[in-house]
Amino acid sequence: MKLTANKIAGLLRQHGYKLTPQRWAVLNVISHRHDHLTPAAIYDRVSQEHPGIGLVTIYRTLEVLAELGLLCKVHVEGGCRSYLMRRPSVHHHHLICSGCGRVVDFTDCALNELEQRLSRETGFEMKDHLLELYGHCQNCQKIA
Amino acid sequence: MKLTANKIAGLLRQHGYKLTPQRWAVLNVISHRHDHLTPAAIYDRVSQEHPGIGLVTIYRTLEVLAELGLLCKVHVEGGCRSYLMRRPSVHHHHLICSGCGRVVDFTDCALNELEQRLSRETGFEMKDHLLELYGHCQNCQKIA
DNA sequence: CTGACTGCAAATAGTTTGCATGACG
DNA sequence: CGTCATGCAAACTATTTGCAGTCAG
Numbered sequence: 001m002k003l004t005a006n007k008i009a010g011l012l013r014q015h016g017y018k019l020t021p022q023r024w025a026v027l028n029v030i031s032h033r034h035d036h037l038t039p040a041a042i043y044d045r046v047s048q049e050h051p052g053i054g055l056v057t058i059y060r061t062l063e064v065l066a067e068l069g070l071l072c073k074v075h076v077e078g079g080c081r082s083y084l085m086r087r088p089s090v091h092h093h094h095l096i097c098s099g100c101g102r103v104v105d106f107t108d109c110a111l112n113e114l115e116q117r118l119s120r121e122t123g124f125e126m127k128d129h130l131l132e133l134y135g136h137c138q139n140c141q142k143i144a
Numbered sequence: 145m146k147l148t149a150n151k152i153a154g155l156l157r158q159h160g161y162k163l164t165p166q167r168w169a170v171l172n173v174i175s176h177r178h179d180h181l182t183p184a185a186i187y188d189r190v191s192q193e194h195p196g197i198g199l200v201t202i203y204r205t206l207e208v209l210a211e212l213g214l215l216c217k218v219h220v221e222g223g224c225r226s227y228l229m230r231r232p233s234v235h236h237h238h239l240i241c242s243g244c245g246r247v248v249d250f251t252d253c254a255l256n257e258l259e260q261r262l263s264r265e266t267g268f269e270m271k272d273h274l275l276e277l278y279g280h281c282q283n284c285q286k287i288a
Numbered sequence: 289c290t291g292a293c294t295g296c297a298a299a300t301a302g303t304t305t306g307c308a309t310g311a312c313g
Numbered sequence: 314c315g316t317c318a319t320g321c322a323a324a325c326t327a328t329t330t331g332c333a334g335t336c337a338g
Contacts, residue, residue, distance in 0.1 A: 291337095293336080295333100296332090296334105299329080299331090300330085301326100309321105311316105311319095
């Protein structure tokens, strides 16, 4: 499910955006990783190949890419700044390694039944949920 | 399960803290509500009865109270600053109304099976999870 | 040309830290 | 006394906004 430059460019254009070198650079940095990064960390990495880019551009780019569903945010223990990672816009959740930050996606959250029960009990109309699992990946288990 | 001043004072003292008027004021503000508040909002309310209190004290108090399990944090859609609310320290989750901010707790998250399956599939050792449900409460459904 | 995009600098927000002072056992 | 707590001011970090110059169609 590799997205080509063309597809991404098309997707951007559909929404009135352009695929600029900066946006491309951000996408490159993020898509080659399996963990999550802060805006600042993305900035650092992008800067290496693209000195002179502004941190502001990173923020704006992330906003656009997230809007198109090419990225999504992650909440992490302790602080909950807006960490981000790559992934298309299907309903899914994250399993995050507290050791190395690696993120694994999964789609089946098995919450329907729970939502229905709570809806019955509380009268709430369910709209959405936030689910993230934390643990240690095999690698980090060895180290610890 | 109302906590008396004495119990709270004892709990604080056990951990080497004191029950000061400021801490008491913060607890009062929070314990009378069913929704979540930002530190700044808590500050505003506490200030009314307790002018001259510092925002810093609110932050420090919240930290202490959270450490003792008298409060806990909430993540909210959009931004995810540290919103807070009252509640004892048992494993539980939040059902949050996107309309009015009301929070309902529930304990049975039915995630064991999911965690076991994912653990088998990915080799992760599960430690913890973050689960929050969002919806509209009965009241807010009427309004909308 | 026009609108989209970028980068800088400045402005905001939210939160933390250092320090002198005061309360209390 | 010695410890903990408070409030102020300052420091920081994270993020957003205003603006002028640039670029592609």
